[in-house]
Amino acid sequence: xxxxxxxxxxxxxxxxxxxxxxxxxxxxxxxxxxxxxxxxxxxxxxxxxxxxxxxxxxxxxxxxxxxxxxxxxxxxxxxxxxxxxxxxxxxxxxxxxxxxxxxxxxxxxxxxxxxxxxxxxxxxxxxxxxxxxxxxxxxxxxxxxxxxxxxxxxxxxxxxxxxxxxxxxxxxxxxxxxxxxxxxxxxxxxxxxxxxxxxxxxxxxxxxxxxxxxxxxxxxxxxxxxxxxxxxxxxxxxxxxxxxxxxxxxxxxxxxxxxxxxxxxxxxxxxxxxxxxxxxxxxxxxxxxxxxxxxxxxxxxxxxxxxxxxxxxx
Numbered sequence: 001x002x003x004x005x006x007x008x009x010x011x012x013x014x015x016x017x018x019x020x021x022x023x024x025x026x027x028x029x030x031x032x033x034x035x036x037x038x039x040x041x042x043x044x045x046x047x048x049x050x051x052x053x054x055x056x057x058x059x060x061x062x063x064x065x066x067x068x069x070x071x072x073x074x075x076x077x078x079x080x081x082x083x084x085x086x087x088x089x090x091x092x093x094x095x096x097x098x099x100x101x102x103x104x105x106x107x108x109x110x111x112x113x114x115x116x117x118x119x120x121x122x123x124x125x126x127x128x129x130x131x132x133x134x135x136x137x138x139x140x141x142x143x144x145x146x147x148x149x150x151x152x153x154x155x156x157x158x159x160x161x162x163x164x165x166x167x168x169x170x171x172x173x174x175x176x177x178x179x180x181x182x183x184x185x186x187x188x189x190x191x192x193x194x195x196x197x198x199x200x201x202x203x204x205x206x207x208x209x210x211x212x213x214x215x216x217x218x219x220x221x222x223x224x225x226x227x228x229x230x231x232x233x234x235x236x237x238x239x240x241x242x243x244x245x246x247x248x249x250x251x252x253x254x255x256x257x258x259x260x261x262x263x264x265x266x267x268x269x270x271x272x273x274x275x276x277x278x279x280x281x282x283x284x285x286x287x288x289x290x291x292x293x294x295x296x297x298x299x300x301x302x303x304x305x306x307x308x309x310x311x312x313x314x
Contacts, residue, residue: 006031006074010040014077016234025056031067069113076121078102093125100306103129107136118275121146126179127255127299131264143275146255148266149175150236153253156215174253177295184291185212247273261296
């Protein structure tokens with residue numbers, strides 16, 4: 001069976017994702033789509049120039065929406081990161097005016113060509129845009145997923161790992177809610193060295209508030225250095241893509257539809273070939289449940305507002 005993935009938006013993140021997929025041989029066919037034809041053709045040519053030195057063969061197709069009809073996964077990495085350059089509050093919603101319109105256009109195109117695979121959205125603000133894609137593609141909610149706090153959870157694991165001098169992969173747990181300012185680390189779910197983090201905080205003198213802030217603001221540290229982020233979020237996206245392609249049924253903290261709150265938000269779910277297979281039920285503390293509800297309300301309010309604007313003249 002041919003493994004086919006589309007990447008829409010060939011900026012810093014989209015290009016990194018495409019490169020990961022080609023270098024690791026994860027796909028047999030890669031469809032690249034971008035409104036900047038000069039850029040997307042240049043990237044495709046660069047990838048083709050690398051082909052003779054790679055261990056796998058992959059076909060690269062450029063700017064053909066019809067080719068996405070039978071794709072297993074389509075990734076939205078459309079963005080306008082330059083809009084954040086002057087934003088002192090580090091608010092991903094500064095991109096919403098641009099990315100919401102893009103989600104409507106791209107989602108409508110995908111619906112028109114009959115795409116029925118899994119849509120993975122990286123585009124910011126992640127949870128709201130993921131919800132917009134679900135509406136405009138008409139796909140079942142299980143087939144539309146955002147990378148959400150998969151990246152933020154990795155940043156939390158890095159922070160905890162550094163504090164304890166262990167590999168971040170030895171840390172388990174999640175950041176939940178919005179991929180943005182209202183997210184939080186669910187410390188009741190985080191474990192390392194055989195103990196919960198609240199226990200380790202007492203014995204090892206860890207400041208959980210400080211660690212949570214490091215994971216929440218990690219992207220801004222990178223942004224200040226090079227004015228964009230790409231490798232961290234691209235690795236999260238590629239992990240999610242591979243889980244889908246391999247029908248791995250892996251548990252991941254991704255942005256998925258939450259029936260209780262009637263919105264997309266990051267909460268651990270089992271993901272396989274057809275998207276979300278099962279949603280987990282965590283035993284959160286009362287404070288964490290309140291934080292989750294507040295984050296969900298923020299996402300839903302922003303979605304309702306922008307969706308109303310986008311469909312006002314329909």
